[in-house]
Amino acid sequence: MSTSPAPAPEAAAGGVSRRTVLKGLGATLGLAAYAKAIAPLTEWAPSTSIDEFLQRHYKELSPLDLRVVLQRLEREAKQEYGVDVRISDLKAQPGVKFGYALNLSVCNGCRKCAEACHLENNHDRPSHNSYIRVFEMSRGSMDLEKGNAHYTHPVKQPDKYYLPVQCQQCEHPPCVDVCPVEATWKEPDGIVVVDYNWCIGCRYCEAACPYHARRFNWEKPKIAPEEINRDQGYLSNRVRPQGVMEKCTFCLHRTRAGRLPACLEACPTGARVFGNLLDPQSEIRWVLEHKRIFILKEELGLKPQFFYFFDA
Amino acid sequence: MRSLLAWLTAVLTVLLAAGWIGLRLTAAPARVDVPSPVQPARATESPRFSTTLRPGPATPRVRTGTADAQGPITVACSTCHQTTKPNPELRSAAELKQFHRGLEYRHGSLTCLSCHQASNYDALRLADGSTIPFAETMTLCSQCHGQKRRDYDHGAHGGMQGFWDLSRGPRTRNTCVHCHDPHAPAQPFVQPVLPPRDRLSVPAKSP
Amino acid sequence: MPDAAASPVLPDTTPHTPREYVRSYLRFLGQAISEAFDGGPAFYVWMILLTAVALVGANAWAIQVRDGMAVTHMSDHVSWGLYIANFTFLVGLAAGGVMMVIPAYLYHDEEMHDVVIVGELLAIAAILMALFFVVVDLGRPDRFWHLIPFLGKFHFPVSMLTWDVIVLNGYLVINVYICTYLLYERFIGRKPNPRWYVPFVFLSIVWAISIHTVTAFLYCGLGGRPFWNTALLAPRFLASAFVSGPAFIILAIQIIRRIYHRNFGDGPIETLTKIMRVTILVNFLMVLSELFVEFYTGGSHTSAARYLYLGLHGRSALVPWIWSAIGMNLLAAVLLLTSSITDHPWRLNAACVLAFAGIWIEKGMGLIIPGFIPSTLHEVVEYLPSLAEWKITAGIWAFGLLLYTVFLKITASVFARRRALDAAAAARSTP
Structure with missing residues (x-):
């Protein structure tokens, strides 16, 4: 700056000038302050291993790589929770495309599905997290703005109906399109999955999803070891790391083994119908062909594979 | 010379970028998912596992309205109904003077004997008067609720x-009575579980 | 500048061999670094202040990485907050930086040529800040490498975010190249060769439009968010960017003039004021058009606008924000449109500060946040930033200003040194 005195010619001073000493002192102090400021990072770093840091994208893992990864994750679960979990990686079956239908005429809003999801998928306990959000709606209106997800009174209220919303497993999922690192994609059986070890946590998918289907791990999920569901899937219900996205996978660790999703089994009203859309004999196909179907936000053109229906 | 070099570099960079973009553009739709390892074929002739109905009570019992340490005391219908003469007109438990007083009955205009077999209280009665085992409630209900049965x-x-x-x-699978x-088939009021407890579902307060 | 003339005069030779180029370039870098750490008491106070704020931000960020984004007030309903709001604004500021380049090069405004670097350096600082805001918004900054093409998995061209990564980094590279080229050529005493930088200047003009267009496309391409899903978003972003950019530059030029006691830039300030007069009105027109469509049409797609401007279901956290933004912009417009504004520096400065702050709110708390309220399932969950978010935001702004200060200081010293050498050469040649 023009107002500053010219730097003292060091050679003339025959050594190190006072100014240089001060500068050095300042720089040292600054560095020390910086080290202190970012010290919390050192407390965080041990929570991620080098192997995890260097892990490749799910689709680039060879069967051997994948086995190593699964074993590592099981080991880490054992270290952290003292629980023997089994993390499987079931692949999509050829000839299967999952579809889900929900009968709005009989759903009574008890949220047993949300609870089953909460327990099955190892969700964060304090936040009551669940991939299903049930809205109490006014009869005669489809306006979600008049809906309420926080009801606590006994159900089913006579002037209400109930609209559970979860991932619609869109045919054209906008959440997949927007992901900058391909951490989320649509599997051949129609399930939109997330590689929790690849997601960078930018939450663009959460902004893009029109169904509020995605959840972010704002912190490490809190779950008591004895409550952990030990039957886990790499792409589904294993305990998620902090700072990544998660979503409903139609319980693919169950459904790819042929089993029904947890939310369906828990439903006390039998409102839920699940099955293979490609099998003409399946229950889901019968519903689609014989019932009045309502698709949430159909006008967005995302072609959900989740259908609402009514009894005649 | 220098400027020529610069231009060459610039042009090359642009070309490389364009080429790469083009490659990605054409490659994107052709991208196929990793083929899944072969699974046991889902052939239609493969052995099919059975669908079983969840068992219901084998013999009908009615609540007496009293309870002991084990819970409400029930008594088998046939205990009394082997001797008691039934009232074919009866449509409500309130009309009774003893037993069944705690029984809530809201099921259209049916009488007790629309479904209960007067001659055998351990069985059920179809509309044509024929007797079916007590476990076959599905058949009984389907007489009126055909559409539900179809579903x-x-x-x-x-x-x-x-x-x-x-x-x-x-x-x-559940049967109707699960x-x-x-006697009162409408879904009862239940207390919903697990209300959302989202982060900051109340207005956030700024410091 | 006197100090530059007094500093040890380096041999004034133009390099010819590659070896000489390397040596002189290293000298150039050395000079730049020493310049960044040298100055008067006011400079030190300013830099220490910025460093302190930046460190507070760094600390808050480290805690956020350790404890999770739970330290913010973002939620699954409002999943982007202050960070992305600032990111959007800063991309606009970076694009607005070229508002000086256009008159300088397209219309051959000679006086503008001298100060155009002020805008380009602003673009560099703003892009760096924007990138920092993206990084602090990530839940897993350790996985940043997944975004690097070839090394990670770059979802190009489907994801708009990858386009943004490309255009922002490209813009950064272009501007860094132009600025260092211009400075280095002056440093070695050569007149910059237009063939080496003018094509890139034109590229940067087009590129500036692209960075803000792509950033708008990030939001307006989302069908599930009706508040953003408008074709007017990109033009609106550009219009407001061309208010905030010139506003900042006008203020910066005046501050530089004060510090260096030099009289330059009256012409550019006048040109920029003229630009702002137009762009602030265009921006108003666009906001008005949006408001008309929203409120005249009505329906549930306009809930976000109703929430923002009037409040919805008794929730109104953003209402004071947006009306202050509108108030500031209106006042700025009124001030700018008075004919004698350039004769009254303080009035002009007030207008610039008001417009800058007004646009900052309009694009952040007034555009990014209401896109999430009500949520896609029409729930009203409000958002106001947490203390941690404010700390990190302040930290990044402080660091950005620190960089900008250093950039300007290096530039000033290079220019001053050149002038001194030229003057000395002129004195030698005329006995």
Whole structure:
């Protein structure tokens, strides 16, 4: 700056000038302050291993790589929770495309599905997290703005109906399109999955999803070891790391083994119908062909594979 | 010379970028998902596991309205009804002077004997007067609720547990009475579970 | 500048061999670094202040990485907050930086040529800040490498975010190249060769439009968010960017003039004021058009606008924000449109500060946040930033200003040194 005195010619001073000493002192102090400021990072770093840091994208893992990864994750679960979990990686079956239908005429809003999801998928306990959000709606209106997800009174209220919303497993999922690192994609059986070890946590998918289907791990999920569901899937219900996205996978660790999703089994009203859309004999196909179907936000053109229906 | 070099570099960079973009553009739709390893074929002739109905009570019992340490005391209907003469007109438990007083009855205009067989209280009575075993409630209900039965038969009504894929495992299904009280079939009021407890679902306060 | 003339005069030779180029370039870098750490008491106070704020931000960020984004007030309903709001604004500021380049090069405004670097350096600082805001918004900054093409998995061209990564980094590279080229050529005493930088200047003009267009496309391409899903978003972003950019530059030029006691830039300030007069009105027109469509049409797609401007279901956290933004912009417009504004520096400065702050709110708390309220399932969950978010935001702004200060200081010293050498050469040649 023009107002500053010219730097003292060091050679003339025959050594190190006072100014240089001060500068050095300042720089040292600054560095020390910086080290202190970012010290919390050192407390965080041990929570991620080098192997995890260097892990490749799910689709680039060879069967051997994948086995190593699964074993590592099981080991880490054992270290952290003292629980023997089994993390499987079931692949999509050829000839299967999952579809889900929900009968709005009989759903009574008890949220047993949300609870089953909460327990099955190892969700964060304090936040009551669940991939299903049930809205109490006014009869005669489809306006979600008049809906309420926080009801606590006994159900089913006579002037209400109930609209559970979860991932619609869109045919054209906008959440997949927007992901900058391909951490989320649509599997051949129609399930939109997330590689929790690849997601960078930018939450663009959460902004893009029109169904509020995605959840972010704002912190490490809190779950008591004895409550952990030990039957886990790499792409589904294993305990998620902090700072990544998660979503409903139609319980693919169950459904790819042929089993029904947890939310369906828990439903006390039998409102839920699940099955293979490609099998003409399946229950889901019968519903689609014989019932009045309502698709949430159909006008967005995302072609959900989740259908609402009514009894005649 | 220098400027020529600069231009060459610039042009090359642009070309490389364009080429790469083009490559990605054309490659994107052609991208196929990793083929899944071969699974046991889902052939239609593969052995199908069975669908079993969840068992209901084998013999009918009625609540007496009293309770002991084990819970409400019930008594088998046939205990009394072997000797007691039934009243074919009866449509409400309130009309009774003893027993059944705690029985809530809200099921259209049916009388007790529309469904209960007067001659055998351990069995049920169809509309044509014929007798069916007590466990076959589904048949009885279906007489009136044909549409529900149709939905049920197609898996679109009534809950289930087990496998969606019957080539890989069995399934258990509820019958009518697992979800509906036959005397008052409308769904009762229940307390909902797990209300959302989202982060900051109340207005956030700024520091 | 006197100090530059007094500093040890380096041999004034133009490099010819590659070896000489390397040596002189290293000298150039050395000079730049020493310049960044040298100055008067006011400079030190300013830099220490910025460093302190930046460190507070760094600390808050480290805690956020350790404890999770739970330290913010973002939620699954409002999943982007202050960070992305600032990111959007800063991309606009970076694009607005070229508002000086256009008159300088397209219309051959000679006086503008001298100060155009002020805008380009602003673009560099703003892009760096924007990138920092993206990084602090990530839940897993350790996985940043997944975004690097070839090394990670770059979802190009489907994801708009990858386009943004490309255009922002490209813009950064272009501007860094132009600025260092211009400075280095002056440093070695050569007149910059237009063939080496003018094509890139034109490229940067087009590129500036692209960075803000792509950033708008990030939001307006989302069908599930009706508040953003408008074709007017990109033009609106550009219009407001061309208010905030010139506003900042006008203020910066005046501050530089004060510090260096030099009289330059009256012409550019006048040109920029003229630009702002137009762009602030265009921006108003666009906001008005949006408001008309929203409120005249009505329906549930306009809930976000109703929430923002009037409040919805008794929730109104953003209402004071947006009306202050509108108030500031209106006042700025009124001030700018008075004919004698350039004769009254303080009035002009007030207008610039008001417009800058007004646009900052309009694009952040007034555009990014209401896109999430009500949520896609029409729930009203409000958002106001947490203390941690404010700390990190302040930290990044402080660091950005620190960089900008250093950039300007290096530039000033290079220019001053050149002038001194030229003057000395002129004195030698005329006995």
